[in-house]
Amino acid sequence: MTISRRVQGIKPSPTLTITAKAKAMKAEGIDVIGFGAGEPDFDTPDHIKKAAIRALEDGFTKYTPAGGIDELKDAVIRKFKRDNELDYDRTHILVSCGGKHCLYNSAQVLFDTGDEVIIPSPYWVSYPPIVTLADAVPVILETTEESGFKMDPDDLRRTITKRTKALVLNSPCNPTGTTYTESELRVIADIVLEKGIYVISDEIYEKIVYDGIKHSSIASFDKEIRERTIIVHGVSKTYSMTGWRIGFAAGPSSIIEGMNKIQGQSTSNPTSISQKASQEALDGPQDVVQAMVEEFQKRRNYVIDRFNSMEGVSCIKPGGAFYAFPNFSSYVGKSFGGKPMRDSVDLADYLLDVARVAVVPGDAFGAEGFERLSFATSMENIEKGMDRIEKALKELD
Numbered sequence: 001m002t003i004s005r006r007v008q009g010i011k012p013s014p015t016l017t018i019t020a021k022a023k024a025m026k027a028e029g030i031d032v033i034g035f036g037a038g039e040p041d042f043d044t045p046d047h048i049k050k051a052a053i054r055a056l057e058d059g060f061t062k063y064t065p066a067g068g069i070d071e072l073k074d075a076v077i078r079k080f081k082r083d084n085e086l087d088y089d090r091t092h093i094l095v096s097c098g099g100k101h102c103l104y105n106s107a108q109v110l111f112d113t114g115d116e117v118i119i120p121s122p123y124w125v126s127y128p129p130i131v132t133l134a135d136a137v138p139v140i141l142e143t144t145e146e147s148g149f150k151m152d153p154d155d156l157r158r159t160i161t162k163r164t165k166a167l168v169l170n171s172p173c174n175p176t177g178t179t180y181t182e183s184e185l186r187v188i189a190d191i192v193l194e195k196g197i198y199v200i201s202d203e204i205y206e207k208i209v210y211d212g213i214k215h216s217s218i219a220s221f222d223k224e225i226r227e228r229t230i231i232v233h234g235v236s237k238t239y240s241m242t243g244w245r246i247g248f249a250a251g252p253s254s255i256i257e258g259m260n261k262i263q264g265q266s267t268s269n270p271t272s273i274s275q276k277a278s279q280e281a282l283d284g285p286q287d288v289v290q291a292m293v294e295e296f297q298k299r300r301n302y303v304i305d306r307f308n309s310m311e312g313v314s315c316i317k318p319g320g321a322f323y324a325f326p327n328f329s330s331y332v333g334k335s336f337g338g339k340p341m342r343d344s345v346d347l348a349d350y351l352l353d354v355a356r357v358a359v360v361p362g363d364a365f366g367a368e369g370f371e372r373l374s375f376a377t378s379m380e381n382i383e384k385g386m387d388r389i390e391k392a393l394k395e396l397d
């Protein structure tokens with residue numbers, strides 16, 4: 001075997017199987033409704049595209065500093081000041097090839113072999129492999145639907161050992177949409193400081209929040225917790241820029257410097273043109289974001305109402321992000337034409353094969369019995385998809 005043990009230890013994402021299958025069906029001309037996408041369905045706003053075109057025309061097409069251009073770092077600094085009342089300088093900021101890249105870099109800098117990293121479940125699919133690739137150990141902290149998928153502080157305290165290096169926090173959360181309030185975060189911050197661990201705070205969905213919820217960053221409480229937090233953020237979700245590959249991190253200078261070093265020896269700089277576009281995204285008009293969020297909120301209300309009116313299904317109302325995470329566990333154990341639904345993967349397969357609706361099995365997020373549906377698709381698709389799911393569930397016995 002010539003493949004490294006490191007890579008052999010990483011499982012391919014189960015989401016890929018279903019996405020590939022849905023794609024193949026679509027290619028055959030089958031009308032599949034896709035709820036799998038983890039990205040906004042809107043186009044990147046025009047003023048942002050124009051900034052990229054300007055950068056191209058100005059010949060801004062060469063290497064930049066590995067960790068990003070100063071103008072973009074300054075725009076990021078202004079963003080943290082404006083939105084989170086956080087004071088950073090350039091030594092605290094790194095620009096990377098997406099938020100995911102920031103997560104990867106931070107894991108490489110923070111973790112040594114055997115370090116434990118607490119990941120509350122349901123979790124975003126990439127957290128455990130990113131931890132494993134740094135030779136650290138993901139420790140899953142389960143949360144329940146009853147608590148709105150929020151960590152219990154006592155559970156958190158109990159899960160922390162001498163080997164614990166960090167907690168991964170994701171508010172608003174993908175896949176559950178859970179948002180922590182400021183007072184809940186203050187309790188978590190106290191535990192983090194008491195135990196002397198770090199927080200990797202993935203705040204990529206900061207701007208995609210509903211019902212007037214105000215996002216709170218755990219780093220913003222005081223200097224002590226700020227020195228223990230690496231914020232991971234980016235333009236992908238807020239500005240519908242997933243393909244541009246720009247994310248940014250904010251944290252203690254020594255950690256950011258380490259991340260910069262890794263980046264300098266691996267990817268080098270994120271795309272020069274995308275950096276210029278991202279600067280415009282952060283500094284330019286923000287009303288485009290509000291319009292997108294309003295549309296998401298309408299869809300969310302519809303999807304959640306539909307799920308909660310289906311027999312045997314419950315679905316918490318997400319406070320942020322653009323996913324519904326319904327509980328289908330009462331359908332696990334049922335069957336269709338003699339074929340048993342053993343788990344969320346079987347159910348997702350069934351929904352795809354029979355109802356022609358693509359969803360992502362909860363298993364991928366460490367939550368058996370659930371499915372994730374992205375409502376980043378048109379209202380028309382959503383209505384059709386919900387009808388199909390409701391009908392398909394009734395056909396199980």
Ligand SMILES: *Cc1c(COP(=O)(O)O)cnc(C)c1O
Pocket residue numbers: 038097098099100101124170173174202204233234235236237242245246247
């Ligand atoms: C989309 C996403 C990211 C990062 O996306 P990038 O495109 O790499 O910036 C990070 N965390 C979560 C939870 C996400 O859903």
